[in-house]
Amino acid sequence: MSDRLLVLVRHGQSDWNLKNLFTGWKDPDLTELGVTEAKAAGQKLKAQGFTFDVAFTSALTRAQHTLDLMLTELGQTGLKTYKNLALNERDYGDLSGLNKDDARKKWGEEQVLIWRRSYDVPPPGGESLKDTLARTLPYYVQEILPCVLRGERTLVAAHGNSLRALIMVLEKLTPEQILKRELGTGAPVVYRLNADATVASVVDLAK
Numbered sequence: 001m002s003d004r005l006l007v008l009v010r011h012g013q014s015d016w017n018l019k020n021l022f023t024g025w026k027d028p029d030l031t032e033l034g035v036t037e038a039k040a041a042g043q044k045l046k047a048q049g050f051t052f053d054v055a056f057t058s059a060l061t062r063a064q065h066t067l068d069l070m071l072t073e074l075g076q077t078g079l080k081t082y083k084n085l086a087l088n089e090r091d092y093g094d095l096s097g098l099n100k101d102d103a104r105k106k107w108g109e110e111q112v113l114i115w116r117r118s119y120d121v122p123p124p125g126g127e128s129l130k131d132t133l134a135r136t137l138p139y140y141v142q143e144i145l146p147c148v149l150r151g152e153r154t155l156v157a158a159h160g161n162s163l164r165a166l167i168m169v170l171e172k173l174t175p176e177q178i179l180k181r182e183l184g185t186g187a188p189v190v191y192r193l194n195a196d197a198t199v200a201s202v203v204d205l206a207k
């Protein structure tokens with residue numbers, strides 16, 4: 001296989017997504033809708049004929065559960081899987097557990113958008129996207145990318161912001177461009193890489 005396939009999937013809706021709470025490194029599980037979204041992601045990949053040789057996920061339940069559900073749908077429950085906190089969600093620090101609308105009322109729409117989507121402004125006590133990238137990128141380069149370049153078809157189930165950090169590098173996005181990039185829950189993004197690790201093609205299966 002010299003397909004150099006890399007599929008990134010954000011976990012399905014979590015209990016705290018539903019409650020509109022900043023989540024970060026807190027560890028809520030999927031909601032019923034999140035379970036449905038994760039299964040649908042697996043079914044979508046299966047319908048397109050994908051199978052995988054290796055999977056990576058974070059140390060958090062919502063991503064691991066999403067991966068398990070996808071692998072069940074794919075008929076690949078025994079797949080070699082690596083779990084690492086390098087793929088965890090961005091740490092929201094003092095905002096963790098706060099309601100996002102309450103935060104907007106308290107600090108204003110613009111400040112909350114800066115904390116949620118800017119590249120280098122961290123929320124109080126937490127990580128900026130740049131900080132998140134500083135821990136996800138080495139793991140990607142050292143552990144994930146070698147699998148992809150060896151031709152192992154690779155599935156990654158992680159989080160909105162840890163994946164946005166990787167996508168920023170993969171798609172060479174500027175800090176302005178990444179601000180607007182949102183990832184839907186349970187929406188696979190399918191990359192094929194060139195031998196030099198640049199992106200040959202990207203298909204967002206949510207669209």
Ligand SMILES: O=C(O)[C@@H](CO)OP(=O)(O)O
Nearest residue numbers: 021022023024089116160
């Ligand atoms: O709360 C979080 O950890 C993330 C992902 O759900 O939220 P946001 O989209 O605000 O970065």
